[in-house]
Amino acid sequence: MEVMPKWAEVILVPLISLLLAAILSALVILAIGEDPIAAVKMMVTGALGSTYGWGYTLYYATNFMFTGLAVSVAFHARMFNIGGEGQAALGGLGVALACLYIPWPHWSLALVGAAVAGGLFGAAWAAIPAWLQARRGSHIVITTIMFNFIAASLLNYVLVNLLRPKGSQDPASARFVDTVNLPTLHDMLAPIGINFSKSGPANVSLLIAIAACVFVWFLIWRTRLGYEIRSFGNSESAARYAGIRPFKIIMVSMMISGALAGMMAINNVMGEAERLVMNSVEGAGFIGIAVALMGRSHPFGVFIAAILFGFLYQGGAELALWTSIPRELIVVIQALVILFTGALDNMVRMPLERIFLSLRNRKEG
């Protein structure tokens, strides 16, 4: 029996969690002698008040959509994939190789090719921990987090020793040729008369991320494979009894997860930097966990949560630019949101359930 109506579950719980995080953040800002209301205003206008702000907010959100979906898909099979960071880094390598060594005639073909390459690299990187889990019982949490470090080392080696242009001191690949540059939202919206800021890095991969949301929804709730993944996640023994092979589900769900994380690279590597830099993922793989938790592993929830975190990132950047609030404190604010929406979920949920229960009892009694 559902204790809470659906709307309360989906809207009220995250909203109250956010409010609590905001109140606590305000107290922290007050404690260091800054004005919290002015800070919030600056975050909102900086992130959402102009097309420039939206350009950055949506850019970050695109990253988080991919990694959030990656965590969600694996989580439906009760695989806790915390290796999004490494899978996205390897995806970056795939995208960079595709962009550097294949002479694409047009950006659209390059986008498809790079997305496939990034996805394949990410999936391959996730396949090893998945195999170890399925065949050897090595816990996926431990192996995926270790693979993050292996990915960082591998990327470091490749960038410093192989891809770095001769004479450059920056451990990064060469710039991609102009034909593979993705159109930004400015380029896409100009023909239909919308003057979107040209400095925001949000680009066409936002649409791919949204398509990925729809794809994941369809996969999980409308296909046989999705059904198998969900039943395996809910009860492994029941799934086994129904003839579902655990090996296949673990491998497939982790590889889809890795592919989604790897595809993030079309946004940050191909769309923004237009070259592969050493630290290109920058924690998006880990933010993806918070996004998936907050979005309850549902693609629509992931979409909304990703935009929220994009707002926090861009708003935080504006705070860093124009106030003396130190960046450590901006991280504290972001952490509070993660803490309240992810880890302390039951703190809000349980009292709310009690309120709804007593309301219902009164109605019935």
Place this chain on the structure above:
Amino acid sequence: MTLMTKFLGASAATALMAGAAFAEPALIYDLGGKFDKSFNEAAFNGAQRWVEETGGTYREIEMQSEAQREQALRRFADAGANPIITMGFGMADPLSSVAPDFPDTKFVVVDVTWLEGLDNVRQIGFAEHEGSYLVGMLAALASKTGTVSFIGGMDIPLIRHFGCGFAQGAKAANPDVKIIANMTGTTPDAWNDPVKGSELTKAQISQGSDVVFAAAGGTGVGVLQTAADSGILSIGVDSNQNHLHPGKVLTSMLKRVDNAVYDALKAGENVETGVFTFGLAEDGVGYALDENNASLITAEMKATVDAARDSIISGDTKVVSYYENDSCPAIDF
């Protein structure tokens, strides 16, 4: 985002209008953060020295992500900040696309010397290998076991450049010296991991090293601490770190980032642009000698190292840069 350069005209015009109202300088720290006890902190110290002397003010930002590099440059330039001082090789690529859009803004970049065709950028490089060479000589001269060691931060060319100079100096002072080199890691965390620095130091001590040179940002704090605790000598980097453990830090390899930032702020909008490399001759790099390490550096050691310094400045001794062909004659990484 190279597409942006097409819209050069419009953004330059806005910059001009805003510039009249607001001409504070701006300082953009690298991802390591303002208080990294080394590179960025040196920049901060230089800026503070300027503030104390002139009472001026400046804007600053500590970046959190790669995407913010270009964002911070554009936002400050749009707001009319002039000059805009940036730290680290990571700014090279963003600068090459932003600087042409703001021809009337002066940009300063530390640790970048290879950009071409930008007349409004002051590029500052340091001959770290020359300074490292001198501390490498001191290390080999001070070592009793004949083994010295190097701990780098993140494994990137810049740090190999430090290690390469160090190894050449050590070999020059004692051709039979054994050199151990380790890198702390491959992620940016390597700049701030004193625990790992401490472990690496212990491992190097067990291999016989009795002088360790740390070029690893905040990680170096752990290296110097462990060296002092274990009774061996250490060498600091970037700023003068001799005072951290008086009598136990042999010397520090100085890289005067603070002077570079101070000079740029002092010159203000009229800062001279072009490519500048500061080596031993310009006192851009060197080794630290103060009351904390006076007892460790004998007159003989000082005479040897100073002779080498003069010989490098005059061009008689050539210290090979790791950048020349991405390899080092004295050590493999």
